[in-house]
Amino acid sequence: LNQGSLLNKWKVESYKTCFARRTLVQVSSNLEEDNARYSKLAIILGLTMGMSVVQCKDAFCDEATASQAKNIENLNDWLKARGVVLNNVEIRSSENGNGCGMFAKDEIKPLKNQSKRKWWNFRSKKAEDIISESTTLASFPYSICISSESIAEDPVLGKAFRYMMEKDILDERTSVMAYLAFQKSMGAASPVFPWIQALPQTFDTPLFFSQDELKELRGTVLSAASESVSRRLEDTWGRLAPIVERLSKDLKLEHVPTVEDFKWGYSIFWSRGQSIPVYSESSSTTGGNITNSSHPDLGVVEGIVPGLDFFNHSTKPQCWWEVKRSGNEKYFSPSQVNLVLHPHVDQGAAAGAEVCISYGDKSNEELLMLYGFAVENNPDECVMLHCPIPPSDSLDEMMIAKLELLSAYGLRPQFFLRANNAAKDSIPRDVIEVLEVFVLKHNEIQERIEEAKNFLKENDLNREDVSVIPIRGGRSHLNLGEVLSRLEKGLSAFQVNANADELAEVEYSLGLRMATISTLVRMLEIRVMELEGAEGTGTLEADLALLKKGEKAGSNINSRRRSAIVYRTGQKKLTRELLAATRQELGQILKCVTLARDLSKKRAAATVA
16 A cells, blocks of 8 residues: 555545555455455554544445446446346345345336246247247347357457367366456456456355365365365466466566466356357358258357356346347357346346346355355255275276276266255165165176176167166165065065065065165265264354354354355255165165065975975
8 A cells, every 4th residue: 555645645534535445445345254454454554543443444345335336337338338238137236245246226027927937948039939028137149258169269369279279278168267367367458357357356165265264164075175176277277387478478468377367267167157058150051040951059158148147146036047049040140149137937126136046956065166155054955975986006806897887877986965865765766876886796796797788789889889878787776665565465465486586586675775775874974974073073063053153243253164164064964864864764674674584484484384
């Protein structure tokens, strides 16, 4: 800060203008949280001039608000010049103090007599299937989208990025991340500078956590995942560094992009990107239009749509977006595409209220890792479990065979368990299929592998011709309620003949299911210990108490710590519920096994008699 300038300008009646230092304001959105060191500097300067702490904070907040308002004004002008139409929504600072959001200008009424639409719907202008233009809240031309395709055509950076993509140094996603890092470094010279200015400069994702903050994630999947992502980004940037330095020199950039800028680009991409379904421009026939006689493939472009990216997430969104063409052709090219926003059937918004879309059914694990927040009592919460596999250089013949069988079935040695699995006491079929492979005996695995080979031979296929081979095993898939009912009826409920002994088959299947569920119980017990044991972050009850304490005024729990606690609380709660439900199922299996053995003994005794 230019202290001399501050002293010369300082007057009580105009103190609110004394902290207009952009570098200070830009990184500060919440004085109580991550940028506290900047606000403390401002307060110290103010106190030396006779101000109170409250006055200092007020001055600092007002300057930050004024700067943000100017950035938003510049952004709106920039969007308008590029064809964006904001009919009944506007970009404003979010009420929770975290960045910007979209707000209703006037009351938004929910649609009447209209079915909900999916994000991927294409809509033609047929009278019986059109949503009135008056219900269009906003429209964004596809031409504004920042994607690998648009980057390749950039007049300044396009040539260098095309080279890096052709040489597989960058892919479609990392090219956008690196491009954003360059645009950030270019400052006011960037063609997207007004948009960059309005973006968050830091994030509350684990990628930006301090070492102390990362301790709040001990025992969770995100603890290792954040470190893994960080290492991967650093490795990628290491390969990019020579090209980045040369390109920065050619562009005469004062600030050469760094790995931290690349991580920022990564976070911008994942927190603000969209998957947009469009037909390729190259598929057009004449005049940029695709005729009815051609049949181009529908593709998905991953990119960021400036303006649309300012809509925040809600589990009860007031609006949704779709891809809408401007012409009447059966197929259409990207140049004919708009992304338009409509109100939901069952949700409206009052004038001045924030308007949200849904990012999809996402667990807190995904929300925290990509967006930097977590939702209490998230209905889409899930627990991810990894099957224990030794390092690749320590794999024995048995484990190699198991992994080969998993690959043949199109399965991976990991799976997800969701909240509804605990509520319905039902273990998903794919989870059973994965765990079953790990409890099979060696000869059973070889039999399954032979079955897979026979399937390919019978259908005259090569392994590379099919992604998934049908599972012919899977005998642990039982309706336990039905099996228990039949077992309780006695021997009369089972067929016994020379070709097949149904009771024996049921006994085998129950044994396989018991081994599978026992394995799952053990995996869940280990996860509980990881989360709540000595290497974790304490008990579920302790975390619930922390959240309750955080709701009180004067709490020192900042947003990052609170999100971490919400996430790990959900993990602990769901893991306990899943463990209880799985143990209950194991008890039911044991009851079935006991009845099946008793029936087998009775049948054997009857045969002897």
